[in-house]
Each structure stands twice: as structure tokens, then as C-alpha cells.
Amino acid sequence: MREDYKFDIKARSPWSSLNGINKITISPAKQGIEAAITIPGSKSLTNRALIMSALADGNSKVSDILKSDDSYWCIEALKQLGAEIELQDDIVYIKGSGGHLRSNDLYIGAAGTIARFLPGVLAASREGEWNLEASESMSKRPIAPLIHALRQLGAEIDYLAKKDYYPLRIKGKYVKGGEVSLSGSISSQFISGVLIAAPYFNETTRVTIKDGIVQHAYVFLTLDLMKEFGADVQYDNALQQIVINPSPYKAKDILLESDASAACYFLALAAVTNGRIRINGLAEKTKQPDIQMLDIFEKMGCKVIKGASFIELEGTPQLKGGFEISMKEISDQALTLAAIAPFADGPITIKDVAHIRYHESDRISVICEALKELGIRTEEFEEGLKVYPGAPKPACLNTYDDHRVAMALALIGSKVEGIQLNDPGCVSKTFPEYFSLLEELGLEVKR
Numbered sequence: 001m002r003e004d005y006k007f008d009i010k011a012r013s014p015w016s017s018l019n020g021i022n023k024i025t026i027s028p029a030k031q032g033i034e035a036a037i038t039i040p041g042s043k044s045l046t047n048r049a050l051i052m053s054a055l056a057d058g059n060s061k062v063s064d065i066l067k068s069d070d071s072y073w074c075i076e077a078l079k080q081l082g083a084e085i086e087l088q089d090d091i092v093y094i095k096g097s098g099g100h101l102r103s104n105d106l107y108i109g110a111a112g113t114i115a116r117f118l119p120g121v122l123a124a125s126r127e128g129e130w131n132l133e134a135s136e137s138m139s140k141r142p143i144a145p146l147i148h149a150l151r152q153l154g155a156e157i158d159y160l161a162k163k164d165y166y167p168l169r170i171k172g173k174y175v176k177g178g179e180v181s182l183s184g185s186i187s188s189q190f191i192s193g194v195l196i197a198a199p200y201f202n203e204t205t206r207v208t209i210k211d212g213i214v215q216h217a218y219v220f221l222t223l224d225l226m227k228e229f230g231a232d233v234q235y236d237n238a239l240q241q242i243v244i245n246p247s248p249y250k251a252k253d254i255l256l257e258s259d260a261s262a263a264c265y266f267l268a269l270a271a272v273t274n275g276r277i278r279i280n281g282l283a284e285k286t287k288q289p290d291i292q293m294l295d296i297f298e299k300m301g302c303k304v305i306k307g308a309s310f311i312e313l314e315g316t317p318q319l320k321g322g323f324e325i326s327m328k329e330i331s332d333q334a335l336t337l338a339a340i341a342p343f344a345d346g347p348i349t350i351k352d353v354a355h356i357r358y359h360e361s362d363r364i365s366v367i368c369e370a371l372k373e374l375g376i377r378t379e380e381f382e383e384g385l386k387v388y389p390g391a392p393k394p395a396c397l398n399t400y401d402d403h404r405v406a407m408a409l410a411l412i413g414s415k416v417e418g419i420q421l422n423d424p425g426c427v428s429k430t431f432p433e434y435f436s437l438l439e440e441l442g443l444e445v446k447r
Contacts, residue, residue, distance in 0.1 A: 010135060010136075011135035011136075015067050015069060015071075016425055017432040018425035018435070021447050023424070025445070026444070027419070028414055029443050034275055034277075035441055036310075037280070038258065038280045040090070040258065041064035043068065043261065043262070044221055044261075046066045050071065051196060054078040054094055056248070056250055057249075058095075059095050060094045060096060060251045060254070061092070061094075062091070062094065062256065063256065064091075064256045064258075065256060066256075067090060069432075070114070072109075077114060081104060099126075099200050105131045107134075110135040110360065112189055115138050115166065117192065119132070119146065119147065120196065121196060123155035123173070123197065124172070124200040125172035126174055129170070130172075132170065139165055139167065144163075145183050146190040147168070149182045149190070149194055152178075153175055153176060153178055153180055154175040154177070176203055177204060179208070180206070181208045181209075188215045188218045188219050192218065192219060196226065199244060206243050207241065207242045209239055209241070214329075214331065214355045215329055230248075230250035231247055232247040258280075260291045262431050266437075268297075273414050274317050276312065277441075290332055293333050296333075297313055299320065299323065300340075302315055319345065322345070323348060324349035324350075326352040328351075331352075334364075334384075335363055336408050336411070338385060338408065339409060339411045339412055340411060341387035342376045342389060342390045343415060350387075352384065353384050354382055360401060360404070364385055370397045370405070374416075375391070375392060376392055394418035396421075397409050398422050399422055403427045403431065414443055
């Protein structure tokens, strides 16, 4: 275990389902996997919609939210900022603040969306002062590109400890707006963090992207949702320049679609076990980028059926490999592909994902380490990895407080008896019921 790895227990919310469980063991199902399931609402859309609803003047209803650590801390923060919020199952009723936010010290957990979306929103609140504390893991992830851009536009934001990192102090004031140049090479969330706040700036804001965006689709998700909430935005398809005019959000009732990223783990489960899984409430037309994993599954020999309101995948007795692929736009699924790659008939090379070294863990290094512990030959390089076919052996693997590491490695347990995972509760960041659903599908999960 790496010396800098610690469980980030404080970031776990009451919605966590595995508190106190230090280790689980996953083994294959006794019979074939065939099921239709429903996945919770989109993580990416949940916190965006919650924040915009809280800023709007009026009453909004956000249905089918994802109940996870990230959304819990978002809701708690918005309550402390003055939004009136009532939660009924997976529906949130929000009486917005009209952009006037109450001073408070806030803890935001490990949610990258809140960490990147709240600073600009608070800075543009025109009055108030906030200290923002994040989890240990989030406080190790640089925030400098966003803070530099917001300061250029007139925001008053200071670092309370280490420069370029959380925690932050923010003072509300009239943020002028204007022109700013921003990089999207590390995280598209830096761009979204400026965009979400910009309707509350005094003047028109022009955001120029000075280099590539690692995941364009998430910026489009932000812009589409902003427009749904009444924002005045213009942009080109290449997202080289985005213009936002002052125009506060309007309250709205909205139904969120299922989370495509979470769905991919279950589609991968069907792929690797030669099973069949139907995901209800998700369609190919979604703008969530991870839906592009369907093309990779088909490339590996799986059969995909795309319905108006569902996606179904049927696995294959032997997955096909022998290819290399850029996963820049769907980098959250890089670990999913790496986890099932040993069961393919040829090596698979994953490229263009250098930025995932700066997520909850250094995901490239961590997945290579795990596969090697399983006896799988891997090659690690700066912007990706290569995984060779092999027969994984049972092993106890660390998750590094990273939900995507844990969910991906669990897939190996669907083929190999006795895969153990330390700190499985980290999945509560985005999918608290993940292991329970695997169990319902027939996998043996010992807590």
C-alpha cells in the first residue's frame, strides 16, 4: 500500500452503505447473468441541476437524482447557503435563493463538481463570506486554473493553506465578468465552474479555450442545462469561445436520465461473463459521453441493442482484443476497459488519458499496480497503458479511496474466485448500492 494512501472517512455521507466494512470478497455468479435493471440518475447532471435550482428565483423540482456522497454534500452545502430543500426519495424540491447566498463555513467532501462549481457561484453572490473545506483527497487536487480565471473576472478568492489547493476563502462581491482564457487540458470542470457562475456576473463573459478540452461532452452538458434553466449562452461546436450574458436562472422542473457511467459497469459485467443486461431509462441519444463505450463493447464482439428508452448488451464467449483506442472523451471508463481487458484474445492499449492521473488517485498507476498483483502483464506509459491477455489469480487489492478503481476491479471478481477489495465503501462517492446490485445479479459478495 502506498504511503500517501489513507481512507477519507470524513467524506463519507449518511448515504454510504458500507460504513464499517473494511473488506469485501467477490466471486463469480453460480449461473448466467441475465437481467433488466434501472440505474440511478446521472451524477454529472445531479449536482449541476441542484446548484442551478438553488440559484434560481422560485421553486424547482429535480427528479431521479443520484443519492451519493457527492450529491449529499452538495445538498447540505446548498441548505447552509440558504436554499430551502426537501428530499422525498429521489426527488428534490428546491426553493431557490435568487442568487443571494448566506454566509457559512462549508464542507464539500470529495466532490469534484462542488469543488469546481461553487467558488464562482459564491464569488458572484455580491455579499457574504465563506470558508470552503474539502476532503483530504480533494485537497490534493489542484484548483489553480479555475481560481486564476475567476480572479481575472473580478472574484475575490484566497487560499487558506497551500497555494493552488483547497481550502479556500471567498468573499461575495459584484464580479465584473469580461474576457478570460482558460485551459481544459486537466479538467473540463474548470470550464463549467466559470460557465455556471457567469449568468450572475455584471457584464457579458467571453470564455476562450486556449487548448484542448479533455472531455468536451461534459461542457456541452453544462451548457445545455444552463439553457434549460434560462441562461443566455452562445458557443461554437468546437467550444473555442463561449459567450454568457447576464441572465439569472429560472426555476424549473426537470427529470434526470440514468447515469451512463454507472451503467457501463453492468454492461461490462454482461460483456465479460457472456451474460445479458438491459439498462432501463437510458438511451443512445444521451449526451453523456460514456455512452460511447457501446462502440468499444461492439468492437470486442458483444451485441448491443439500442432502444428508445433502454440499452441492452449481450456478451460473447470470447472478448476480442488486439486494438488500441483513445479514451480521452470517455476517460472515466478507462479503468472499466482495463479491468476486462485480460479476458480478451489480444492486448488492448488505452491512450490519451494522462489527465486521469490527477483524479481521486493516479488511476493509470493504480490500475497497472492492481493488474500486476493479479498476475496480468501490463505496460504503463504517461498517457495510458497496455493490458495483455491472462488468467488473473486471486488477490487482495487496494482501492485508494477511488470509487472508479473499486467498481472496475469488482468486475474481475465476476470471473475469478475470491477477489478481495479493501475499503469498498469508497463507491458511495457516486454509487452507494453498487455491490448490493452486483449481489442481486448473482455475484457472491461477502462483507
